Amino acid sequence: MQEIFDKANTILKQIEAEQPADAAGLEQFRIKYIGTKGIIKDLFGAMGQVPNERKKEYGQLMNVLKQTAETKFDNLKDSFGDSKAKSSESADLTAPGFTTDFGGRHPISIVKNKMIEIFSRLGFVVAEGPEIEDDWHNFTALGTPKDHPARDMQDTFYISEDKNTLLRTHTSSVQIRMMESQKPPLRILMPGRVYRNETISARAHCTFHQLEGLYIDEGVSFADLKQTMFYFVREMFGQNTEIRFRPSFFPFTEPSAEVDVSCFICNSKGCPVCKYSGWVEIGGCGMVDPVVLENCKLDPKKYSGYAFGMGIERSTMLKFQINDLRLFFENDVRFLKQFKNAK
Numbered sequence: 001m002q003e004i005f006d007k008a009n010t011i012l013k014q015i016e017a018e019q020p021a022d023a024a025g026l027e028q029f030r031i032k033y034i035g036t037k038g039i040i041k042d043l044f045g046a047m048g049q050v051p052n053e054r055k056k057e058y059g060q061l062m063n064v065l066k067q068t069a070e071t072k073f074d075n076l077k078d079s080f081g082d083s084k085a086k087s088s089e090s091a092d093l094t095a096p097g098f099t100t101d102f103g104g105r106h107p108i109s110i111v112k113n114k115m116i117e118i119f120s121r122l123g124f125v126v127a128e129g130p131e132i133e134d135d136w137h138n139f140t141a142l143g144t145p146k147d148h149p150a151r152d153m154q155d156t157f158y159i160s161e162d163k164n165t166l167l168r169t170h171t172s173s174v175q176i177r178m179m180e181s182q183k184p185p186l187r188i189l190m191p192g193r194v195y196r197n198e199t200i201s202a203r204a205h206c207t208f209h210q211l212e213g214l215y216i217d218e219g220v221s222f223a224d225l226k227q228t229m230f231y232f233v234r235e236m237f238g239q240n241t242e243i244r245f246r247p248s249f250f251p252f253t254e255p256s257a258e259v260d261v262s263c264f265i266c267n268s269k270g271c272p273v274c275k276y277s278g279w280v281e282i283g284g285c286g287m288v289d290p291v292v293l294e295n296c297k298l299d300p301k302k303y304s305g306y307a308f309g310m311g312i313e314r315s316t317m318l319k320f321q322i323n324d325l326r327l328f329f330e331n332d333v334r335f336l337k338q339f340k341n342a343k
């Protein structure tokens, strides 16, 4: 054990005796004693072999050693000039640099941003609402009767015993918040994450994204809605895209429709994506039900409006021909990397 102390003392004397003559010699000194693989590091490592009662003494000796070496190095460094700066003189400045690998946007964000950009040309502005909602904003104000199947535990994640607090099942809840807090004219886009208690598969997930739109003003008609959707799908999926409205039902719109676009993957000839029908569904829409306006203290005799809601995953799958929705949530870089330069 005494040998460890002897060795350390010998090294200390050695350091004191060292006299590097130039910057290169100083660099060797640094590597030999102070470097990460240097002698001092080694000696520190021997601490484990020192008995407890002498550990303090050994520690102090180590500090003296370290400080002696460092002070010597710092002093000589100044007199030789910065050894690092010197060595960079020999670097090849014409060598190509290292590129920094930037990340890219998630495909869902790419498509969401594109959708927002298209609608913003029509004067829509973005608003957001909470993902944890109450029954009023997610269901009741939207005219969903108490016995509607959407309230079933199968579909909704309730997070309070009395079922008043829940994870929003659609972004339509934000429509209510906007109509309650702002005066028409309203032209709002509401993107966001929604939750449903679904079995996870290639086509369904318990969490996904929607883009909701709402336009309230005097004299808004279904023709305005049709034209807006028409403009959107052509900008989004290509100028040859056809659009089709299918009568549907939502508790908060009347009349309601489902929006289909002609399958741009097979040019409507029929393919697995459109299930050989030539059409793919992108979302629901309709004229805001007067009852909903009343629930938000807006006069239905004065105001009318339309709303639409689209699944962002669905449009992203169509746009990038992705066949499994689960890929969006796994965040496998091999998948994500493919969208680095996508627009």
Ligand code: PHE
Residues within 6 Å of the ligand: 169, 170, 171, 172, 212, 250, 253, 283, 284, 285, 286, 307, 308, 309, 310
């Ligand atoms: N909220 C509906 C859904 O989740 C979509 C929708 C929004 C329908 C707005 C009509 C108007 O399916």
